[in-house]
Amino acid sequence: MVGPSLVEAFKTLDKNEFHRTVFGGRVDKGMPDFSSSQMMQKNWENLYAYLKGRSDGQIKLGDLQSIDAK
Ligand code: HEM
Incomplete structure (x- = not known):
C-alpha cells in the first residue's frame, strides 16, 4: 500500500x-x-464519483457495475 487512505481523504x-x-x-x-x-x-x-461514494458509504465495497450497464 502506498499513499493515504482515499476513503478517509475524501x-x-x-x-x-x-x-x-x-x-x-x-x-x-x-x-x-x-x-x-x-x-x-x-x-x-x-x-x-466512485471514491466519493466509497468514502460517504453510498457505494459498498465490491458493489461495482459497468458504467454502460444502466
Ligand atoms: C488512480 C490512481 C491514484 C489516485 C486516484 C490517487 C489519488 C490521490 C489523492 C486524491 C491524494 C491526496 C490525498 C490527500 O490530500 O489527503 C493522493 C496522495 C498520495 N498518493 Fe495517490 N493516487 C493514485 C495513485 C498513486 C500511486 C500509484 C502512488 C504511488 C506509487 C501514489 C502515492 C501517493 C502518495 C505518497 C500520496 C501522499 C502525498 C502527500 O503526502 O501529500 N498514488 N493520491
Missing part, C-alpha cells in the same frame, strides 16, 4: 483538489502525475 478533499492531485501528482512525496494518462483524462470524474 471526507475533506473536494473535486478541485482531487483533480489537482491526480493531474499534477505529489511527485516529491511519491504520488505520480497521471496527466498523460488517457484513461485518467476520460474517466477522472467517474473515479472521483
Whole structure:
C-alpha cells in the first residue's frame, strides 16, 4: 500500500483538489502525475464519483457495475 487512505481523504478533499492531485501528482512525496494518462483524462470524474461514494458509504465495497450497464 502506498499513499493515504482515499476513503478517509475524501471526507475533506473536494473535486478541485482531487483533480489537482491526480493531474499534477505529489511527485516529491511519491504520488505520480497521471496527466498523460488517457484513461485518467476520460474517466477522472467517474473515479472521483466512485471514491466519493466509497468514502460517504453510498457505494459498498465490491458493489461495482459497468458504467454502460444502466
Ligand atoms: C488512480 C490512481 C491514484 C489516485 C486516484 C490517487 C489519488 C490521490 C489523492 C486524491 C491524494 C491526496 C490525498 C490527500 O490530500 O489527503 C493522493 C496522495 C498520495 N498518493 Fe495517490 N493516487 C493514485 C495513485 C498513486 C500511486 C500509484 C502512488 C504511488 C506509487 C501514489 C502515492 C501517493 C502518495 C505518497 C500520496 C501522499 C502525498 C502527500 O503526502 O501529500 N498514488 N493520491
